[in-house]
Amino acid sequence: MATEADPAATSHRPMPVHIHPADVPLEAALVALADPVRRTLVRELAGGPDWERACGTFDVPVTKATLSRHFSVLRESGLLEQRDAGSKRFNRLRREEFDARFPGLLDLVLREGAEA
Numbered sequence: 420m421a422t423e424a425d426p427a428a429t430s431h432r433p434m435p436v437h438i439h440p441a442d443v444p445l446e447a448a449l450v451a452l453a454d455p456v457r458r459t460l461v462r463e464l465a466g467g468p469d470w471e472r473a474c475g476t477f478d479v480p481v482t483k484a485t486l487s488r489h490f491s492v493l494r495e496s497g498l499l500e501q502r503d504a505g506s507k508r509f510n511r512l513r514r515e516e517f518d519a520r521f522p523g524l525l526d527l528v529l530r531e532g533a534e535a
Contacts, residue, residue: 432503440497440513440520448521451496452528456481457489461498464512465529473507498525 440448451457456479464472474490481489490510493499497520500511517525 434503435494435501435508437500438495438497440517443495443497443520445521447496448498448517448524451492451498452524454489454492456486457493458528458531460489460493461512461525461528464499464510465514465525469511470502470509472510474501474510475507 459479498517500513501508
């Protein structure tokens with residue numbers, strides 16, 4: 420039985436599953452970063468403090484369902500960590516952990532966005 424201290428007690432959706440970057444193959448990281456919408460999400464997360472951006476605050480040209488799938492791919496590639504707070508899901512770019520696994524890869528993506 421869920422209690423008030425249990426996050427599942429206040430959420431109508433399952434908790435997100437996170438993959439540590441150390442467990443991610445290079446191909447999965449490259450696939451995650453190949454999509455322009457996901458690169459936009461990563462760049463926006465890199466530009467701000469951890470845990471400040473809720474999923475619904477990103478201005479990208481996709482449906483809510485597609486955006487959810489993009490977040491899922493980013494979690495599965497070890498790039499993103501999420502946590503629920505009430506009805507919102509907040510995000511953190513796992514930059515330090517991802518950089519330890521794939522040195523320089525995230526810098527290339529972020530640099531690409533700065534050149535645009």
